[in-house]
Amino acid sequence: MGLGIDTGGTYTDAAAVNTATGEVVATGKSPTTRHDLAEGIIAAVRQIPPEVLARIGLVSLSTTLATNSIVEGEGAPICLLLIGHDRELFRSYDLHRWLPTANLTFVPGGHNGVGAECEPLDEEEVRRVAREEGGRVSAFAVSGYFGVRNADHELRARRILEEETGLPVTCGHELATELDSVLRAATCALNASLVPLLRDLMESLGRALGELGVRAPAMVVRGDGSLMRMEMALERPVETILSGPAASVVGAQALAKLSDMLVIDIGGTTTDLATVRDGMPRLNRRGASVGRWRTLVRAVQTVSSGLGGDSQVTLDEGSRLRVGPQRAVPVAYAAWAYPSVLDVLREGLDRVSRLEPRDLVMYLLARPPKGLELSAVEERILEAVQTGPQPLWRLATRDPWVHFYLSNRNRLETSGVLARCAFTPTDALHLRGLFQEWNVEGSELAARQLSWYTQTDADEVVERVQVLVRHAMVRAMAGMLANGSEEPMAEPDGRLMELALNRNGSALEVQLHSHLPIVGLGAPAAHFVLPAAQAINGAPVLPPHHAVANAVGAICGSVVIRETLGVQPVYHSAGLDSYVVTGPFASVPHNDREAAIRDAQRRARSLALQAAERAGAAEIEVSVEVVNDEATPGPGYGDRLYLGSTVTATAVGRPRFASELPEPEVEAEEALW
Structure with a gap:
């Protein structure tokens, strides 16, 4: 029995799955507690019967922690050592802009394209950096020029840094085999900044599992949907970026049992789309991008939009309704959790003609402000919301600076202390009678407030919100489908797209038709994804347990490891001289090409x-692929010119369960927590 856990931006899901049959035995769902993920994990897992938890032999987690930390710039402080890189080249081409840290040092050393040393590693410089930076940073990143062709300098630098500081050190060759030295350095730096955060996550998961009495090895979903032990995730946390969307694709495959499909997962905060062809999710060929940073991490090709069930409905300057990307607590939930909210909404409706739409947004205390040194304005805001959600207009009457503070990006919201509350698509579902888990009257009062500005009625507000959500999803689906195997179109707009969504009296009718079935995931999928699928003339599929598909996907993945080595020809003035095998070791010379390729395959x-x-x-199978790179030279130079070979070994296996591990190994894993 396996336990899958998905910590999303809004909800934490849990699913107990019989991994032998694929049967989902029990599920749980609870709000994500960003200040302490363990609380949300415990609340979700506790909904699974104790007799089922007693049979759990493996736990697997998909998480947005790494992605969110990169997007929000909240990684730990690090120092990046660039070995053998050209300082002047970086300055001339402004290559620093591709790196997520300004704290970097150029260290003499490095190798060439065939793994030969260009300059000895300056070990004294590495020691100097260790002494100066060891007390100021949480981790180090080391990326050498052509480090993927010979990792010797990176490994020696790591040994020195670990000996001098005891801090974690990430090497670039461990994360990527591509020759893009700048992006490899960026990937390495991001990884180092995430190590302390993943350690905190491991501790949170360990506390949660310990409190629940679950004694099993823990794994983490990578960005390509495969799994790795938590211990390995600590060394390469950057590979967990986009693990949430990856888990949803694996979950869709497990639940829908289709080999070709468009997966659309709508959560509380975002909507993620991905395609599966011939049983394989499409991967991003260039490496995943998160926020403003590009990486060389293998990840599922996804399109993500800031549109979810809890997206805030706002008004633009023309009093037209807009949905997202800002997240808000649904008014229905706030009115259910805090009965005083109904009086606040009624008073706001009475004052609506004298207020701006922004003034009606309410704020509530989401978590205690631990670790924050509060300003006077922040203290007044938190004092006011102690008794329950308060609208901006009421908060601003106490202190005019509050209006300015909350009308802009502010620390209380970005740190998760304060949450805004407003009308959302979830409220629209309450008023349509499609989902009425909380307080319908609260949703109605909020819709009436908006209708005053749109000069319509509450029903028209609800209808317009549903149309906006549907159209946004259709655009996203069209962009994902339009380019086949290429990268998705970011904005498939234009006149034809608009006509497909709404003819508006035009004599031309445009219809979209998806040749892939559309699999809807997430709790609101039945209400949002299915109408969008119908609009694009795609066959909608709503698999069982679609509301917790990410958690199902977290436990249904396989372990997949790829190791890529190179065989490089060494040319001198007289012609081809020899061959070298390159990789995470000192380059190995060979006189014979076939012998070099065989050696690379073995390694x-x-x-x-x-x-x-x-x-x-466990039950690992390894396949090896050799790709030769040849070119056609000019006249008189022979038929083909050998440029090298890429040798890739792919190991695939299922995850090991607790019953397959010796007792000391289980205890060692628990000690990590």
């Missing part, structure tokens, strides 16, 4: 097998 297979075992795999 790649061994590395992949070892890594898969360390990632927690």
Whole structure:
């Protein structure tokens, strides 16, 4: 029995799955507690019967922690060492802009394209950096020029940094095999900044599982949907970016049992789309991008929009309704949790003609402000919301500075202390009678407030919100489908797209038709995804347990490890001289091409097998692929010119369960928590 857990931006889901049959045995859902993820995990998992939890032999987690930390710029402070990189080249081409840290040092050393040393590593410079930065940072990142062709300098620098500081050190060659030295350095730096955060996550998960009495090895979903042990995730946390969307794709495959589909997962905060063809999710060929940073991390190709069930409905300057991307607590929930909210809404409706739409937004205390040194304005705001949600107009009457503070990006909201409350698509569902978990009257009062500005009625507000959500989803689906195997179109707008959504009296009718079935995931999928699928003439599929598909996907994945080595020809003035095998070791010379390729195959297979075992795999199968790179030279230089070979070993296995681990190994895993 396996337990999948997904900590999303709004909800934490749990699913107990019989991994032998694929049957979902029990599920749970609870709001995500951003200040302490353990609280939300415990609340979700406790909804699973104790007799089921007693049979859990494996736990797997998908999380937005790494993605959110990168987007919000909340990674730990690090120092990046660039070995063998050209300082002047960085300055001339402003390459610093691609790096997520300004704290970097250029260290003499590095290798060339065939793994030969260009300059000895300056070990004294590495020691100097360790002494100066060791007390100011939480981790180090080391990325060498052509480090993927010879990792010797990176490994030596890591040993020195670890000996001098005891801090975690990330090496670039461990994360990517591509030759893009700048993006590899960026990936390495991001990884180092996430190590302390993943350690906190591990501790939170360990506390939660310990309190629940679950004694099983823990794994984490990677961005490509595969799994790795928590211990490995600590070393390469950057590979967990986009693990939430990846888990949803794996969950869709497990629940819908289709080999070709468009997956659309609508949550409280975002909507994520991905495609599956021939049983394989489309991967991002260039590496995943998160926020403003590009990486070399393999991840599922997704399109994500700031549209969810809890997206705030606002008004633009023309009093037209807009949905998202800002998240808000639904008014229905606030009125259910705080009965005083109904009086606040009624008073706001009486004052609506004298207020701006922004003034009607309410604020509530989401968590205690631990660790924050509050300003006077922040203290007054938090004092006012102690008794329950308060609208901006009421907060501003106490202090005019409050209006300015809350009308802009502010620390109380970004840190999760304060949450805004406003009309959302979830409120629209309450008024349509499609989902009435909380207080319908609260939703109605909020809709009436908006209707005053739109000069319509509450029903028209609800209808317009539903249309906006449907149209946004259709645009996103069209963009995902339009480019086939290429990257999705960001904005498939234009006149034809608008005609497909609404003819508006035009003599031309445009229809969209999806050749892929559209699989809806997430709690609101039945109400939002299905209408959008019908608008695009796609076959809608709503699989069982779609509301917790991410948690199901978290436990249904496999361990997949890829190790890529190179065989490089060494040319001199007289022609081809020899061959070298390059990888995370000192380059290995060979006189014969076939012997070099065989050696690379053997080494790649061994590395992949070892890594898969360390990632927690059992019943491992390894396949090796060799791709030769040749070119056609000019006249007189022969038929083909050999440029090298890429040797990739792929190890695939299922995750090991607690019953397959010796007792000391289980205890060692728990000690990590």
